[in-house]
Amino acid sequence: MYTQALNEKDAPFTTGRSDDPIKLERFQAIIDAEDKVEPNDWMPDAYRRTLQRQISQHAHSEVIGMQPEGNWLTRAPSLKRKATLLAKIQDEAGHGLYLYAAAETLGMSREEYYEQLLSGRAKYSSIFNYPSLTWADMGAIGWLVDGAAIMNQIPLCRCSYGPYARAMIRICKEESFHQRQGYEIMVTLSRGTPAQKAMAQDALNRFYWPVLMMFGPSDTESMHSADSTKWKIKRFSNDELRQKFIDATIPQGQHLGLTFPDPDLKFDAATGHWTHGEIDWSEFKRVLAGDGPCNRQRMKVRKAADAEGTWVREAAAAYANKRADRQRIAKIAAE
Ligand code: BYC
Numbered sequence: 001m002y003t004q005a006l007n008e009k010d011a012p013f014t015t016g017r018s019d020d021p022i023k024l025e026r027f028q029a030i031i032d033a034e035d036k037v038e039p040n041d042w043m044p045d046a047y048r049r050t051l052q053r054q055i056s057q058h059a060h061s062e063v064i065g066m067q068p069e070g071n072w073l074t075r076a077p078s079l080k081r082k083a084t085l086l087a088k089i090q091d092e093a094g095h096g097l098y099l100y101a102a103a104e105t106l107g108m109s110r111e112e113y114y115e116q117l118l119s120g121r122a123k124y125s126s127i128f129n130y131p132s133l134t135w136a137d138m139g140a141i142g143w144l145v146d147g148a149a150i151m152n153q154i155p156l157c158r159c160s161y162g163p164y165a166r167a168m169i170r171i172c173k174e175e176s177f178h179q180r181q182g183y184e185i186m187v188t189l190s191r192g193t194p195a196q197k198a199m200a201q202d203a204l205n206r207f208y209w210p211v212l213m214m215f216g217p218s219d220t221e222s223m224h225s226a227d228s229t230k231w232k233i234k235r236f237s238n239d240e241l242r243q244k245f246i247d248a249t250i251p252q253g254q255h256l257g258l259t260f261p262d263p264d265l266k267f268d269a270a271t272g273h274w275t276h277g278e279i280d281w282s283e284f285k286r287v288l289a290g291d292g293p294c295n296r297q298r299m300k301v302r303k304a305a306d307a308e309g310t311w312v313r314e315a316a317a318a319y320a321n322k323r324a325d326r327q328r329i330a331k332i333a334a335e
Contacts (some may be wrong), residue, residue, distance in 0.1 A: 173276045
């Protein structure tokens with residue numbers, strides 16, 4: 001009902017002054033009623049900007065996130081492992097495409113979002129600024145990074161913005177396969193030779209803390225959470241999701257016979273949760289400021305890929321123009 005009242009189909013990308021109390025009240029009523037907001041619906045500027053930021057950063061993460069795994073494609077230990085890893089990486093590219101398409105419904109073009117990434121104005125997930133040093137990292141990335149991504153993304157399937165929520169449903173199904181393929185690599189290595197088990201342990205040691213940082217700053221530092229929660233973009237806080245992830249992951253690591261690199265980790269029987277040691281937020285801030293182990297390398301590779309693809313984009317645009325010209329001429333001739 002509210003959606004109908006606020007639809008302004010003739011004026012796409014309608015953004016309202018955020019101080020218009022009647023529209024704001026109606027907008028919040030749509031959200032509170034668990035209705036979806038669709039691209040042509042009226043929405044406050046700040047809601048649009050939040051989604052443009054989050055969805056595009058999410059898309060950038062998927063695209064940049066292909067690099068650490070791409071690093072191991074030619075060195076996968078068997079044809080089967082290579083085919084599986086390749087399928088996973090291709091899925092990540094697909095996720096990027098769904099997400100750029102969802103972000104475009106908010107009135108900015110993919111090229112504009114992409115330009116924000118290349119110019120360094122847009123972020124991507126901190127986790128992809130860490131190197132993938134051994135084959136075991138393919139296991140740790142699937143198990144932990146995709147595991148954290150699922151924990152964060154399942155609630156996004158119920159996000160108030162329709163195109164984002166729908167994209168997330170498909171993405172989560174694929175992430176589930178990604179998590180399992182990673183865990184299966186970890187199972188194989190953990191049951192393997194002492195050297196293989198040591199490699200799995202080393203990957204866990206290096207990825208554990210950065211993965212916890214993927215969930216974002218602590219709730220007290222999270223500047224966007226209050227608005228995002230009010231608008232039902234976020235259903236759980238950063239710390240809540242981090243805790244859910246830790247609670248789900250520790251038993252999986254124990255099953256592997258691996259040790260988590262946190263001496264303060266202990267199970268609290270009273271709450272049913274694992275309590276953990278302090279996260280080094282100075283490292284998180286450093287990585288976000290561009291000074292992580294691989295920030296420069298990731299952007300260099302992305303920029304080179306963009307430059308190498310220029311001719312493809314130009315050729316596609318030239319072909320589209322020629323085709324449109326031919327259709328115009330054919331139409332005139334037919335009249
Ligand atoms: N890394 O107020 P906050 C994948 C920024 S890819 C970098 O809590 P918010 C995969 C945040 O952007 C999955 N920046 O923000 C792909 C903000 O800065 P700005 C990626 C971070 O938005 C390939 C500032 O810190 N997932 O699965 O309420 C291979 C304050 O934070 C990070 C998504 O993108 C971070 N980790 O909450 C394998 C999920 N954390 O923008 C796997 C979608 C925070 O004001 N995004 N920042 O300059 C979200 O759910 C939310 O945006 C976040 C942050 C929970 C990440």
